Amino acid sequence: MVTLAEVAQHAGVSASTVSYVLSGKRSISAGTRQRVEQSIQELGYHPNAGARALASSRSNIIALMVPLRTDMYVPVMMEIAIAVATTARTHGYDVLLLTGEEGPDAVRRVTGSGLADAMILMDVELDDERLPLLRDTDQPSVLIGLPADTSGLTCVDLDFRATGALCVEHLATLGHREIAVIGEAPAVYERHTGFAERTLDGLRSRARELELRVLHRPCEGGYDAMAATLARIFDERPGTSGFVVQNESAVEPLLALLRQQGRAVPEDVSVIAVCPEQVAMQASVRLTSVAIPAPEMGRRAVEQLVAKLDGRETEEVVLLAPELTVRASTGPLSGG
Amino acid sequence: MVTLAEVAQHAGVSASTVSYVLSGKRSISAGTRQRVEQSIQELGYHPNAGARALASSRSNIIALMVPLRTDMYVPVMMEIAIAVATTARTHGYDVLLLTGEEGPDAVRRVTGSGLADAMILMDVELDDERLPLLRDTDQPSVLIGLPADTSGLTCVDLDFRATGALCVEHLATLGHREIAVIGEAPAVYERHTGFAERTLDGLRSRARELELRVLHRPCEGGYDAMAATLARIFDERPGTSGFVVQNESAVEPLLALLRQQGRAVPEDVSVIAVCPEQVAMQASVRLTSVAIPAPEMGRRAVEQLVAKLDGRETEEVVLLAPELTVRASTGPLSGG
DNA sequence: ATAGGTTGTCGAAGCGCTTCGATACCCGCT
DNA sequence: AGCGGGTATCGAAGCGCTTCGACAACCTAT
Numbered sequence: 001m002v003t004l005a006e007v008a009q010h011a012g013v014s015a016s017t018v019s020y021v022l023s024g025k026r027s028i029s030a031g032t033r034q035r036v037e038q039s040i041q042e043l044g045y046h047p048n049a050g051a052r053a054l055a056s057s058r059s060n061i062i063a064l065m066v067p068l069r070t071d072m073y074v075p076v077m078m079e080i081a082i083a084v085a086t087t088a089r090t091h092g093y094d095v096l097l098l099t100g101e102e103g104p105d106a107v108r109r110v111t112g113s114g115l116a117d118a119m120i121l122m123d124v125e126l127d128d129e130r131l132p133l134l135r136d137t138d139q140p141s142v143l144i145g146l147p148a149d150t151s152g153l154t155c156v157d158l159d160f161r162a163t164g165a166l167c168v169e170h171l172a173t174l175g176h177r178e179i180a181v182i183g184e185a186p187a188v189y190e191r192h193t194g195f196a197e198r199t200l201d202g203l204r205s206r207a208r209e210l211e212l213r214v215l216h217r218p219c220e221g222g223y224d225a226m227a228a229t230l231a232r233i234f235d236e237r238p239g240t241s242g243f244v245v246q247n248e249s250a251v252e253p254l255l256a257l258l259r260q261q262g263r264a265v266p267e268d269v270s271v272i273a274v275c276p277e278q279v280a281m282q283a284s285v286r287l288t289s290v291a292i293p294a295p296e297m298g299r300r301a302v303e304q305l306v307a308k309l310d311g312r313e314t315e316e317v318v319l320l321a322p323e324l325t326v327r328a329s330t331g332p333l334s335g336g
Numbered sequence: 337m338v339t340l341a342e343v344a345q346h347a348g349v350s351a352s353t354v355s356y357v358l359s360g361k362r363s364i365s366a367g368t369r370q371r372v373e374q375s376i377q378e379l380g381y382h383p384n385a386g387a388r389a390l391a392s393s394r395s396n397i398i399a400l401m402v403p404l405r406t407d408m409y410v411p412v413m414m415e416i417a418i419a420v421a422t423t424a425r426t427h428g429y430d431v432l433l434l435t436g437e438e439g440p441d442a443v444r445r446v447t448g449s450g451l452a453d454a455m456i457l458m459d460v461e462l463d464d465e466r467l468p469l470l471r472d473t474d475q476p477s478v479l480i481g482l483p484a485d486t487s488g489l490t491c492v493d494l495d496f497r498a499t500g501a502l503c504v505e506h507l508a509t510l511g512h513r514e515i516a517v518i519g520e521a522p523a524v525y526e527r528h529t530g531f532a533e534r535t536l537d538g539l540r541s542r543a544r545e546l547e548l549r550v551l552h553r554p555c556e557g558g559y560d561a562m563a564a565t566l567a568r569i570f571d572e573r574p575g576t577s578g579f580v581v582q583n584e585s586a587v588e589p590l591l592a593l594l595r596q597q598g599r600a601v602p603e604d605v606s607v608i609a610v611c612p613e614q615v616a617m618q619a620s621v622r623l624t625s626v627a628i629p630a631p632e633m634g635r636r637a638v639e640q641l642v643a644k645l646d647g648r649e650t651e652e653v654v655l656l657a658p659e660l661t662v663r664a665s666t667g668p669l670s671g672g
Numbered sequence: 673a674t675a676g677g678t679t680g681t682c683g684a685a686g687c688g689c690t691t692c693g694a695t696a697c698c699c700g701c702t
Numbered sequence: 703a704g705c706g707g708g709t710a711t712c713g714a715a716g717c718g719c720t721t722c723g724a725c726a727a728c729c730t731a732t
Contacts, residue, residue, distance in 0.1 A: 001718095003717095003718060003719085004718060004720095005718075015718090015719080016719095016720080016722095019719070019720060020720095023720080023721095025720090025721085026721095047718085047719075048717085048718055050717080050718080050719090051717070051718035052718080052720080054717090054718080054719070055718075057720095
């Protein structure tokens with residue numbers, strides 16, 4: 001293993017000079033810099049992470065806490081995680097992967113041990129038990145998702161309220177008056193994950209303004225659950241002609257069932273999904289959708305975090321504007 | 337920030353004693369141990385990770401390198417990653433998340449800097465450019481997936497060859513004589529990812545023994561690609577009655593298309609998928625499938641790695657036995 | 673010429689921990 | 703009484719790096 005001292009000796013300078021070449025924190029003459037860089041190359045030197053962390057109290061690591069559960073849309077999580085890792089690298093940080101399993105203890109452990117300089121939390125509940133800890137420590141953190149009280153926190157999320165509103169508006173424009181919302185699994189609502197409720201809020205309040213009727217049904221993923229849910233919906237509101245789906249694993253079952261029941265999409269009923277682009281485009285009907293911009297969310301979270309680590313001021317809440325893409329699953333209400 | 341020295345002072349012992357209490361590397365009297373532990377509690381002490389790493393040359397971190405691409409089945413990746421993180425924690429390790437983006441450089445960086453004690457690589461290609469580096473260094477590593485040459489490496493994977501054979505056997509038992517294989521996207525084969533080829537191998541050789549005909553078609557995910565592929569298959573082999581699908585994003589399109597063409601599953605055609613349990617159970621037809629045991633793979637990988645780190649001997653290749661679960665998508669060939 | 677300011681480099685201290693003798697003590701033997 | 707052999711604890715060195723203050727060398731501006 002090559003050390004700083006060996007590089008210094010090889011280049012004929014002192015250790016501190018090498019350190020300053022590496023960090024750029026003091027000016028170094030062109031000649032010296034070059035010799036040092038040359039030595040680093042030749043010896044294949046890599047600074048020792050532990051020593052660096054100890055001396056500088058900076059680990060250059062960002063902790064990312066992902067949920068352990070898989071009842072929510074997994075690819076979104078993965079995309080966010082990958083975007084976080086990628087973006088972090090461009091800022092010189094590595095990413096430590098924590099699962100939600102340890103809960104608040106993980107926050108204590110990481111904060112206390114200096115394992116990471118900062119952390120990003122995913123799948124934040126409205127009244128998350130980790131939040132008090134985050135407010136207490138001076139270790140920077142960013143949430144992906146919105147808790148009930150964002151004071152003293154930095155959050156990044158899609159503007160789900162606007163997302164809900166956008167869906168309603170689109171359906172309203174097409175002439176639909178009765179809308180059904182296929183939501184996430186009941187567990188997601190019970191857990192008080194904010195995004196599902198916020199979407200619903202936005203949906204409902206815009207619907208009220210536009211005088212549409214909204215029926216909301218949480219739904220487990222899969223074919224059977226969807227079949228039962230759909231039956232109940234048409235039973236209760238036979239006039240339903242628009243669907244908003246916020247549950248990836250209900251999309252394909254819904255389409256199959258509608259087809260099976262002889263309801264054509266988009267001639268008879270329109271369907272809008274809130275899902276990643278890929279899902280919308282790979283479905284058996286190209287779906288009109290509001291995209292969940294997972295990579296963007298991961299990227300922004302890291303950027304906020306790096307800004308904080310650099311001592312820059314940041315906004316408290318970053319809400320990404322939803323974008324609706326019209327594809328083949330929505331159309332004007334025929335007949336009336 | 338609380339340090340070891342402060343704990344020592346509080347407990348009235350020397351720093352080294354506290355260290356030994358923590359590590360258990362020397363015997364400590366019950367009384368002293370108790371006092372120290374008490375002090376640790378009261379002060380809320382957490383050992384500093386950097387200092388520990390520096391002094392012991394052990395970071396207690398395992399690096400996990402996930403592929404950057406998303407052309408393969410993402411939930412499997414995520415499940416593996418989560419299983420790795422969870423299992424690692426039970427052994428006292430944390431997980432550093434690396435993306436494939438940096439390629440071999442990431443291996444050098446991590447190895448050189450002592451950031452991690454060991455690494456796990458996912459999505460290994462048959463002739464992966466990272467392998468020479470791994471063989472060179474004495475840092476332990478485990479691959480999830482099999483390269484062409486496994487000498488000097490430790491690998492964990494599903495026995496895809498046996499998986500292929502198992503699928504053929506099941507279909508043969510049911511009387512099917514012409515089988516079509518819907519494979520991964522062409523890019524996956526071009527990249528020489530081993531698992532796809534191994535499945536095919538197992539499939540073909542068992543088919544030869546049992547005198548079945550096999551037609552293999554790689555397939556991009558999605559509806560359109562599947563439609564084109566399916567048309568070609570029936571064009572070429574009208575008698576095809578059994579399908580093996582190894583491409584999660586082709587499953588639902590395939591089922592939809594068969595339905596649409598008036599081919600009943602499993603009465604007219606049988607379908608077996610190689611996919612995670614959840615996908616098999618949530619599909620519009622409950623799928624007979626060979627499970628991809630993602631969590632098990634992650635767990636085993638970590639266990640192998642920890643064994644190596646502890647200086648224990650390990651097998652070179654761990655192949656998990658495939659398990660076929662019969663559900664509603666396969667049945668005896670009717671008519672003949 | 674000299675005071676004052678830059679610029680480039682060095683030496684040393686110290687980050688918080690682990691670990692290796694060394695030491696002190698107690699026990700049971702002879 | 704004296705000795706070998708545990709057991710429990712301590713002190714000090716050192717892991718590889720960053721960073722601060724010091725200092726020499728040089729450049730202006732008086």
